[in-house]
Amino acid sequence: MKINKTLLPTTLDLAIRVNAIEHARNGEIDDLGCGNVIKIIFRDTTRLLSGMAVNVLALFIVLVANTAHAQSSITLPADCSTVVDAESGQIEEIKIVCKPAEWNGILVVYAHGFVPPGEGIQIPDDTIVVAQLLLPELLANGFGFAATSYRKNGYAVEQAEKDINALVNNYPGNPNRVLLVGGSEGALIITALIEKYRNRYDGGLALCGPLAGTDYAVQYFGDFRVIFDYLFPTHPGDGLPVFFTDVDNPVESIFGVIPPNKGNQFWEANWKSGIDYKGRIKETILDDLNNNNGERTKQLFNVVRVSMPDPGDPEDPDIVAEAVSDILSYNIREFNDLGETAGGDPYGNKRRWYWGSDNDWILNFRVERVSPDRSARAYVREYYTPMGKPSVPLVAIHTLRDEIVPFRNEVIYALKTLFNGSADKLRSIPVDRFGHCEFEPQEALGAFGLLLSQVGIPLPNEFEVNRALLPVAR
Numbered sequence: 001m002k003i004n005k006t007l008l009p010t011t012l013d014l015a016i017r018v019n020a021i022e023h024a025r026n027g028e029i030d031d032l033g034c035g036n037v038i039k040i041i042f043r044d045t046t047r048l049l050s051g052m053a054v055n056v057l058a059l060f061i062v063l064v065a066n067t068a069h070a071q072s073s074i075t076l077p078a079d080c081s082t083v084v085d086a087e088s089g090q091i092e093e094i095k096i097v098c099k100p101a102e103w104n105g106i107l108v109v110y111a112h113g114f115v116p117p118g119e120g121i122q123i124p125d126d127t128i129v130v131a132q133l134l135l136p137e138l139l140a141n142g143f144g145f146a147a148t149s150y151r152k153n154g155y156a157v158e159q160a161e162k163d164i165n166a167l168v169n170n171y172p173g174n175p176n177r178v179l180l181v182g183g184s185e186g187a188l189i190i191t192a193l194i195e196k197y198r199n200r201y202d203g204g205l206a207l208c209g210p211l212a213g214t215d216y217a218v219q220y221f222g223d224f225r226v227i228f229d230y231l232f233p234t235h236p237g238d239g240l241p242v243f244f245t246d247v248d249n250p251v252e253s254i255f256g257v258i259p260p261n262k263g264n265q266f267w268e269a270n271w272k273s274g275i276d277y278k279g280r281i282k283e284t285i286l287d288d289l290n291n292n293n294g295e296r297t298k299q300l301f302n303v304v305r306v307s308m309p310d311p312g313d314p315e316d317p318d319i320v321a322e323a324v325s326d327i328l329s330y331n332i333r334e335f336n337d338l339g340e341t342a343g344g345d346p347y348g349n350k351r352r353w354y355w356g357s358d359n360d361w362i363l364n365f366r367v368e369r370v371s372p373d374r375s376a377r378a379y380v381r382e383y384y385t386p387m388g389k390p391s392v393p394l395v396a397i398h399t400l401r402d403e404i405v406p407f408r409n410e411v412i413y414a415l416k417t418l419f420n421g422s423a424d425k426l427r428s429i430p431v432d433r434f435g436h437c438e439f440e441p442q443e444a445l446g447a448f449g450l451l452l453s454q455v456g457i458p459l460p461n462e463f464e465v466n467r468a469l470l471p472v473a474r
Contacts, residue, residue, distance in 0.1 A: 104142030117154030213385030344373025388416020393454035
């Protein structure tokens with residue numbers, strides 16, 4: 001059955017719908033930004049897996065996760081192989097390559113999200129779940145599949161581009177269609193590939209991606225950290241915790257005494273040593289929420305433009321505390337690796353005026369000010385700030401109140417495509433929900449079906465895209 005073209009949102013339609021939804025809610029378009037796993041809700045899984053190949057592919061999509069921990073064992077179907085590249089006993093890259101006997105010529109390439117630096121090269125948990133649960137169904141319906149660990153953890157956009165290109169170039173056979181799917185950092189990676197290599201890829205699905213670019217994400221996480229440090233010192237008025245800048249004297253924070261010139265290293269080393277920073281952060285936020293009516297937390301979210309969860313949620317304080325700790329954990333775990341990769345600190349706020357606190361003049365006078373390293377700033381813009389010039393269909397789905405990667409990333413990218421004359425290539429689907437990549441299976445199903453339609457791949461007769469599967473069309 002063909003997709004009703006009236007259900008496909010244009011860029012301007014997207015902006016209108018987002019504006020209406022958000023202004024009806026609280027007058028804000030953006031949302032928060034933190035957390036690292038696309039949670040999978042397997043409700044109605046049996047119904048969704050009733051022999052429909054596209055349904056299986058869509059469920060594969062919602063398994064995109066942004067974390068990877070201890071490697072699990074993988075049992076691959078006979079049509080798949082695991083390739084391990086190693087040198088001097090050290091694993092450099094792990095690849096999964098699957099080609100069914102009756103291949104339909106379509107290759108689906110999976111780009112995983114952020115893996116914490118120092119975890120070791122591995123196939124992330126989300127890819128393991130795909131391999132164990134869904135590959136038999138994918139292969140039975142003729143789709144090829146390939147994934148890579150990348151040769152680098154942490155901030156891996158540059159390396160991932162090279163590794164995915166090599167993965168496709170070395171795939172056995174000559175695919176007539178190559179579709180890219182990625183979540184969070186993986187969504188940024190596939191967008192870079194689609195924009196840079198215009199004749200190699202045929203379409204992409206970006207789930208909850210930082211499509212405004214790495215530089216924008218750096219500013220978001222950095223601003224959150226310095227505003228947090230301003231609002232939550234050990235003793236208000238007694239000096240602020242230091243994270244970015246070099247200082248000559250030790251600084252006291254709610255996490256202990258930070259040695260001079262060692263802010264970044266102090267946080268990362270103690271995080272790895274097992275000190276429960278997340279627990280301390282949550283205690284601090286919960287104390288403010290329960291005993292101070294959340295005054296400081298509200299200012300933090302307001303200044304950095306982070307959306308709150310649903311006000312009526314009985315678990316609201318715990319969700320807010322978890323969101324703050326997740327954002328800060330991203331900052332702690334990722335910034336050192338990003339600095340090493342980029343050759344310096346790309347964050348800077350010397351000329352930024354913050355507003356939305358109880359006293360913006362005092363905030364801007366006392367907040368920590370940092371100058372960016374220009375070469376590092378240039379690096380993160382190259383790897384990668386999307387240009388808004390997709391030459392093939394790109395479907396982007398994003399929760400409106402994403403706390404890790406705010407939805408405004410989608411709006412910025414949509415405006416870029418509009419100005420560049422590429423808006424017809426982008427189809428954006430906002431999902432009115434709190435959380436990072438909190439998608440229902442049917443929402444991912446609609447997004448993938450939309451991609452297939454845009455690329456021109458026939459859909460099974462049983463498959464129907466309707467308003468229930470396209471949240472933007474409601």
